[in-house]
Amino acid sequence: xxxxxxxxxxxxxxxxxxxxxxxxxxxxxxxxxxxxxxxxxxxxxxxxxxxxxxxxxxxxxxxxxxxxxxxxxxxxxxxxxxxxxxxxxxxxxxxxxxxxxxxxxxxxxxxxxxxxxxxxxxxxxxxxxxxxxxxxxxxxxxxxxxxxxxxxxxxxxxxxxxxxxxxxxxxxxxxxxxxxxxxxxxxxxxxxxxxxxxxxxxxxxxxxxxxxxxxxxxxxxxxxxxxxxxxxxxxxxxxxxxxxxxxxxxxxxxxxxxxxxxxxxxxxxxx
Amino acid sequence: xxxxxxxxxxxxxxxxxxxxxxxxxxxxxxxxxxxxxxxxxxxxxxxxxxxxxxxxxxxxxxxxxxxxxxxxxxxxxxxxxxxxxxxxxxxxxxxxxxxxxxxxxxxxxxxxxxxxxxxxxxxxxxxxxxxxx
Numbered sequence: 001x002x003x004x005x006x007x008x009x010x011x012x013x014x015x016x017x018x019x020x021x022x023x024x025x026x027x028x029x030x031x032x033x034x035x036x037x038x039x040x041x042x043x044x045x046x047x048x049x050x051x052x053x054x055x056x057x058x059x060x061x062x063x064x065x066x067x068x069x070x071x072x073x074x075x076x077x078x079x080x081x082x083x084x085x086x087x088x089x090x091x092x093x094x095x096x097x098x099x100x101x102x103x104x105x106x107x108x109x110x111x112x113x114x115x116x117x118x119x120x121x122x123x124x125x126x127x128x129x130x131x132x133x134x135x136x137x138x139x140x141x142x143x144x145x146x147x148x149x150x151x152x153x154x155x156x157x158x159x160x161x162x163x164x165x166x167x168x169x170x171x172x173x174x175x176x177x178x179x180x181x182x183x184x185x186x187x188x189x190x191x192x193x194x195x196x197x198x199x200x201x202x203x204x205x206x207x208x209x210x211x212x213x214x215x216x217x218x219x220x221x222x223x224x225x226x227x228x229x230x231x232x233x234x235x236x237x238x239x240x241x242x243x244x245x246x247x248x249x250x251x252x253x254x255x256x257x258x259x260x261x262x263x264x265x266x267x268x269x270x271x
Numbered sequence: 272x273x274x275x276x277x278x279x280x281x282x283x284x285x286x287x288x289x290x291x292x293x294x295x296x297x298x299x300x301x302x303x304x305x306x307x308x309x310x311x312x313x314x315x316x317x318x319x320x321x322x323x324x325x326x327x328x329x330x331x332x333x334x335x336x337x338x339x340x341x342x343x344x345x346x347x348x349x350x351x352x353x354x355x356x357x358x359x360x361x362x363x364x365x366x367x368x369x370x371x372x373x374x375x376x377x378x379x380x381x382x383x384x385x386x387x388x389x390x391x392x393x394x395x396x397x398x399x400x401x402x403x404x
Contacts, residue, residue: 168283200290200308202315203371210371231308238309239316239377240363 005097005110009054012096019092020047024085034075042075046082050089054117065121069128079129083122090118149175151182157189157263160252164197172208179212183221190259191216194252196227206241213246222262224248226255274333278318280349281327286318289330293345296332300343301403309381310343310401316374317347317397323368325351325395335400342383342402353391361387 009016024043034042049068072082097110148171153159159182163175183191193209195201201209213223225248228236236243249255260266276296278289293314297307314330321328328349335344359365361379366372375397379385382399389395 166287200311200315202312202319203373203377204315204319207371231305234305235308235312235381238380239312240373240380241371241377 005113006055008097008100009093012099013051016051016092016096017047019095020088023088023092027081027084034077038075042072042077046085047089050086050121053121054093065124066128069125073132079125082125086118086122086125090114145170145174149178151178151186151191153182153186153188154256155260155263155265157187158192158256158259158265159183159186159188159190160192160194162194162197165199167198167205167208172205175208176212176215180215180219183216183219188221189263190222190224192224192226192252192255192259194227194255195225195232196229196252198232201232201236203239203241206236206239206243210241210243210245217246222247222259224255224258226250226252275331276333277329277331279327279329280318280321283322286315286322289318290314292330293332293343296334297343297401300334300341302343302401306401310345313378313381313399313401314345316378317345317399320374321347321349321351325349328394335402337402340402342400344398344400345382347397347399348394350394353393353395354387354389355391357387357389 021040021043024046025040045068049064052064069082073079093114094111097114098107102110149161149163151159151161161175161179161182167175179191179193182188193212195209198205209225213225216223223246225243225246228248228250247258249258276292278285278292280286280289290311294307294311297310302310314332318330321330326349328347328351331346331348333344333346335342354360360375362372363376364372375387378397378399382401384398384400384402386398387395388397
């Protein structure tokens with residue numbers, strides 16, 4: 001670090017602060033419920049951090065930046081706050097330093113140097129936030145997969161698979177696997193597939209359901225498709241999909257009655 | 272005055288967003304429950320065809336008007352390999368991907384008007400319209 005530039009920056013500290021507050025003071029956001037006092041505090045901390053970065057050493061290395069980053073995100077501030085802050089700081093420093101009467105070569109040198117300090121911080125911020133996002137997405141994806149296609153044993157030899165949400169290829173595969181494994185594991189004679197929560201039944205979804213039902217039939221069990229809403233029934237007919245290979249019922253309740261019938265079971269009221 | 276909304280289709284989740292767009296538009300135009308389901312299913316078929324056969328393309332949805340009737344128009348375009356024999360793909364049960372082969376003829380039945388234009392090697396355009404009753 002060029003000692004002369006450092007000196008200029010240290011000397012002009014109050015001027016930098018003033019410019020900084022002017023520029024970032026106007027930063028508005030709707031996501032955070034911060035009081036103006038808290039916000040000023042955060043701004044001050046941000047500037048101190050950047051000042052330390054210049055005078056003491058790289059903050060992207062020792063974890064200080066991460067802590068600040070966490071704090072900002074916890075306060076529900078957008079990432080834009082940090083990137084804008086960094087840009088503002090870079091601009092202010094250059095402005096302040098160039099206010100001195102310098103020749104061209106020195107100015108270019110300083111310009112390069114400022115870039116050289118600021119880039120690691122910016123890179124770190126970007127990697128941090130993208131890593132955070134990736135983690136969130138992958139957690140949610142696995143959570144979604146876990147919720148995806150459970151087979152629930154309800155009565156002896158009767159299981160239910162409730163399907164909710166869009167069925168894509170990955171999920172269809174999971175449905176098939178869980179269905180067949182469950183049928184063996186619970187020794188189900190009848191499996192009810194409930195599609196009340198499936199928003200659209202197109203040819204692909206129908207095809208997967210038909211395949212699953214067919215596979216269940218090969219294992220010697222019966223598959224009953226339940227939860228067919230009237231509008232879905234109409235679209236299935238219009239599409240010309242043949243679901244006559246296995247029994248269908250309008251509601252889970254009716255399907256359950258039939259399943260009890262098939263397995264020779266009865267629900268009786270005790271007197 | 273026609274407002275057109277488009278969704279690029281290049282993966283399976285785009286099919287879902289195309290569908291949602293269509294459903295919202297159909298709701299706004301005043302289609303009933305059953306017709307909403309028909310429109311969304313048709314969009315789903317067309318978007319899936321794009322995803323499966325062309326890789327990427329787009330689905331545009333707009334309000335349509337003809338002789339005092341109002342309706343919804345779906346335009347599906349892609350720059351995929353095109354369809355060699357259109358008559359054949361409009362037959363029930365014809366498939367090249369191991370599916371049910373009900374997609375395109377199904378869309379034709381779900382919608383009121385159906386137009387398909389395909390050039391081998393340069394792409395396919397399908398326009399389907401549903402009128403409000």
